[in-house]
Amino acid sequence: MKIIIAGTSGIKKMEHIDSIRGIAILMVIFVHIAHTISMVSKLNPILFLVTEYGQLGVQLFFVASAYTLCVSAESRENEKNKNLKFFIRRYFRIAPAYYIIGIGGYFILTYLVPNYSVLKFENYTPLNICANLFFVHGFVHKTANNGIVPGGWSIGTEMAFYALFPILLYYTKKATNINFKYIFVAFFLIVTATQLVSFMLFKDKINMNSFVYFNLYNQLPVFFLGIAYYFLEKQRFFNYDIKFDFIQFLWLTTLSLGMWAVSLKLNKGYLFTIIPIVSALSFIFLINIFKKSSNLNIPILKRIGVLSYSMYLIHFFFARSVSLFMLSKTKQELNQVLVLIVLFIFSVVASYFIAVLSEKYIEKRFIRIGKAITEKL
Helix, strand or coil, X not given: CCCEEEECCXXXXXXXXXXXXXXXXXXXXXXXXXXXXXXXXXXXXXXXXXXXXXXXXXXXXXXXXXXXXXXXXXXXXXXXXXXXXXXXXXXXXXXXXXXXXXXXXXXXHHHHCHHHCCCCHHHCXXXXXXXXXXXXXXXXXXXXXXXXXXXXXXHHHHHHHHHHHHHHHHHHHHHHHHCCCHHHHHHHHHHHHHHHHHHHHCCCCCCCCCHHHHCHHHHHHHHHHHHHHHHHHXXXXXXXXXXXXXXXXXXXXXXXXXXXXXXXXXXXXXXXXXXXXXXXXXXXXXXXXXXXXXHHCCHHHHHHHHCHHHHHHHHHHHHHHHHHHHHHCXXXXXXXXXXXXXXXXXXXXXHHHHHHHHHHHHHHHHHHHHHHHHHHC
16 A cells, blocks of 8 residues: 655655555564464573564554554545544455454364464354454453454554544644644653553553553553654654664664563563553654665565555464464474574465455455445545
8 A cells, every 4th residue: 555645745655654564564473473383392582582572563553553544634634524434444444354354264263273273262252253343352351352363452452543543633733733842742641641550550460462451541652652753754853864763763672672571580561561662662763764765665565564454364374373283293393493484484475475365355345345435425
């Protein structure tokens, strides 16, 4: 998908966002391959930490999503029934593939091959299925949130953010029209509020992959950073040398990894309310790097980014079920790094080609239906 901004200076293609989405899905596949290998053989501690960081590819998706939603909303600022059309477009973009590949596909897989499935068949209760159909599974419980569709928590959190997005955009725009520096105040208030809730109510319940970690309230600062990035970019806040972006990205990523290591060593799950925020800050500079260096935006990476949503839904089958089956048939001890690389390449390639079919027969068809509906409103 090429994102187009219409403005007084003409038309600008933001193809670097596709590259960013490509990186995000590669990070996610990388960590899930590592999880599969760890089911057979305990990973080296350093390798474990590096691969675990791939989970934050979801936060990279969140930042890019919030930013592009702002771009799209501003280009349709004078559109009639804009909020209703926004929800319709988002629904037909997300729901069909989620229902067909996610709920339907993994239900069949779990029923047919329970030993190699990502999920448990008993998770498919009427309540859990309905929660996923209506995208409220992030507010039900863990078996609904991440037990009907693998990785489904991020889709539920994203859809919950969509419900808040028009309000957040309206008040952020209103505040920045007075003084763009209010964006920093808003970010500080959101982080403070979410941290207070975490500390007062969920201090002993937060950990990586916990229900509280997945919840929108814990991920809201990440989304807001995407909104803030959009408004700061409009003020030319990031017009500096690319070396500065690289330095900021490097030290913030190092800080995230350090906090992760400390959390694992000291068993301090509370840090996982902070790590996504620090990583999201680093991702803003990563986006800048790809924006300023067109050589990084290679065609295959951009194409993977275009297919990233379907690849996200599909890859669990290859990264978990097929990979676990392959590992279970191997009797000899294998080099973990080599296995990781081979299974990663296999899962990326296989997911890519299935995603091409999904794009053609599911995504594009239902996007056209959504477009036809909005054009009549």
